[in-house]
Amino acid sequence: MEAERPLDTLNKARNKRVIIELKNGKQFTGMLKAFDIHINVVIDDADERVDGEIKRKIGTIFIRGDTIIFISPTNS
Amino acid sequence: MEAERPLDTLNKARNKRVIIELKNGKQFTGMLKAFDIHINVVIDDADERVDGEIKRKIGTIFIRGDTIIFISPTNS
Amino acid sequence: MEAERPLDTLNKARNKRVIIELKNGKQFTGMLKAFDIHINVVIDDADERVDGEIKRKIGTIFIRGDTIIFISPTNS
Amino acid sequence: MEAERPLDTLNKARNKRVIIELKNGKQFTGMLKAFDIHINVVIDDADERVDGEIKRKIGTIFIRGDTIIFISPTNS
Amino acid sequence: MEAERPLDTLNKARNKRVIIELKNGKQFTGMLKAFDIHINVVIDDADERVDGEIKRKIGTIFIRGDTIIFISPTNS
Amino acid sequence: MEAERPLDTLNKARNKRVIIELKNGKQFTGMLKAFDIHINVVIDDADERVDGEIKRKIGTIFIRGDTIIFISPTNS
Amino acid sequence: MEAERPLDTLNKARNKRVIIELKNGKQFTGMLKAFDIHINVVIDDADERVDGEIKRKIGTIFIRGDTIIFISPTNS
Numbered sequence: 001m002e003a004e005r006p007l008d009t010l011n012k013a014r015n016k017r018v019i020i021e022l023k024n025g026k027q028f029t030g031m032l033k034a035f036d037i038h039i040n041v042v043i044d045d046a047d048e049r050v051d052g053e054i055k056r057k058i059g060t061i062f063i064r065g066d067t068i069i070f071i072s073p074t075n076s
Numbered sequence: 077m078e079a080e081r082p083l084d085t086l087n088k089a090r091n092k093r094v095i096i097e098l099k100n101g102k103q104f105t106g107m108l109k110a111f112d113i114h115i116n117v118v119i120d121d122a123d124e125r126v127d128g129e130i131k132r133k134i135g136t137i138f139i140r141g142d143t144i145i146f147i148s149p150t151n152s
Numbered sequence: 153m154e155a156e157r158p159l160d161t162l163n164k165a166r167n168k169r170v171i172i173e174l175k176n177g178k179q180f181t182g183m184l185k186a187f188d189i190h191i192n193v194v195i196d197d198a199d200e201r202v203d204g205e206i207k208r209k210i211g212t213i214f215i216r217g218d219t220i221i222f223i224s225p226t227n228s
Numbered sequence: 229m230e231a232e233r234p235l236d237t238l239n240k241a242r243n244k245r246v247i248i249e250l251k252n253g254k255q256f257t258g259m260l261k262a263f264d265i266h267i268n269v270v271i272d273d274a275d276e277r278v279d280g281e282i283k284r285k286i287g288t289i290f291i292r293g294d295t296i297i298f299i300s301p302t303n304s
Numbered sequence: 305m306e307a308e309r310p311l312d313t314l315n316k317a318r319n320k321r322v323i324i325e326l327k328n329g330k331q332f333t334g335m336l337k338a339f340d341i342h343i344n345v346v347i348d349d350a351d352e353r354v355d356g357e358i359k360r361k362i363g364t365i366f367i368r369g370d371t372i373i374f375i376s377p378t379n380s
Numbered sequence: 381m382e383a384e385r386p387l388d389t390l391n392k393a394r395n396k397r398v399i400i401e402l403k404n405g406k407q408f409t410g411m412l413k414a415f416d417i418h419i420n421v422v423i424d425d426a427d428e429r430v431d432g433e434i435k436r437k438i439g440t441i442f443i444r445g446d447t448i449i450f451i452s453p454t455n456s
Numbered sequence: 457m458e459a460e461r462p463l464d465t466l467n468k469a470r471n472k473r474v475i476i477e478l479k480n481g482k483q484f485t486g487m488l489k490a491f492d493i494h495i496n497v498v499i500d501d502a503d504e505r506v507d508g509e510i511k512r513k514i515g516t517i518f519i520r521g522d523t524i525i526f527i528s529p530t531n532s
Binding site: 090098100111117122135139142 | 236267299301
């Protein structure tokens with residue numbers, strides 16, 4: 001059995017909702033549409049959150065990978 | 077069906093208006109004219125915004141990719 | 153006898169609980185599921201801790217390698 | 229028709245005046261003489277500006293690419 | 305006689321105690337078990353120190369190379 | 381006629397005096413003896429300046445490229 | 457006559473005393489024993505200085521290149 005790789009987790013999260021936390025403290029949630037090896041990601045139906053509250057709705061957003069701390073699939 | 081890649085989203089946004097947020101907190105809007113794999117971008121008819129208000133009009137601007145947090149197509 | 157390499161330690165920690173400390177001061181604990189040469193990691197059953205206290209439970213989380221200071225296997 | 233690339237914009241700005249804003253907040257204007265793929269640039273007849281006012285004249289200046297936020301051609 | 309290389313020093317320190325100082329100001333001491341060309345290191349029997357005083361014992365720890373300022377073999 | 385490249389400017393400045401400004405705000409002046417593609421440079425007869433005043437004389441100094449904002453030939 | 461390269465200066469400083477200034481403001485002096493293309497260096501008989509005063513003696517120390525601002529041979 002081959003060892004699991006980190007990008008496998010992102011692949012399984014495709015078309016599912018994720019939380020993304022950035023180095024500047026911002027959080028985005030949305031549906032993960034695409035990612036690459038630099039961890040550049042695109043999410044759809046995105047909103048920016050502060051302390052769990054929706055601050056603004058953004059639609060589609062391309063996030064540069066080097067600004068990302070973590071990506072976590074949500075259960076919703 | 078091949079998986080979508082993040083740069084596909086930028087490609088679809090070509091010649092459309094985008095919002096670009098930088099690591100230093102500045103926001104630019106303008107028409108996306110060009111981008112590369114480093115996420116260096118060129119926007120035309122650009123303006124710099126602070127809290128949604130236009131601060132200054134800039135014309136054409138080349139933005140170095142490593143200063144960018146996100147790029148989001150607008151509906152306008 | 154070949155010299156040990158740092159990733160050997162991460163490999164031995166697979167499916168065991170680890171503490172991960174990030175450059176922004178946050179700590180995560182969870183079961184190490186995957187890592188790569190950039191030290192991108194995925195942990196399961198994760199929680200975020202502040203001063204040893206659980207702040208929130210997160211489930212599965214992908215952490216970008218360049219945000220990580222250290223990874224330490226726990227004894228539990 | 230081939231898609232435009234960001235460096236095409238810099239190429240068209242060669243021997244024209246540009247504004248360059250740096251990550252440390254400084255602005256330089258001058259005639260763009262040279263650039264490379266790292267966005268290292270050389271400008272001639274350069275001056276440093278603070279809030280649009282000329283602070284000092286510098287002559288020729290080589291600017292390291294990784295300190296640059298944006299480069300914008302001016303109309304003058 | 306071939307010129308000495310920096311990694312030779314780390315190689316000689318293998319299985320000996322070292323002090324490692326990180327960019328965030330933290331210091332770790334422990335037995336150097338492994339390192340690679342990125343200066344990722346693993347130390348065993350590690351403790352974190354503040355002003356020379358042991359703050360906490362950690363056991364085995366993988367430290368990402370880009371967080372390290374220096375590594376110094378101790379005489380103990 | 382081939383387009384000028386940024387390093388051509390540094391090459392012409394060899395054995396001439398330059399001002400080098402660093403990301404930490406320090407300025408060095410001296411005779412440019414050597415540089416490479418990383419913009420690592422060596423200057424001779426160097427002094428460190430604060431607000432145009434000589435703070436200390438240093439002799440020969442190797443400066444790591446990634447700490448440099450700009451290099452400007454002086455007329456003296 | 458071939459143009460001098462920055463690492464030639466470090467090579468000439470081998471087994472001589474150097475001052476090394478780091479991005480965090482610390483200064484180390486010691487005998488330069490080894491360096492590589494990343495400007496990782498090893499110095500022997502090292503001491504850490506604050507404002508020219510010896511703060512502590514360290515012995516042998518490996519310094520990661522990306523933390524270094526400059527290296528300067530001393531006359532002593």
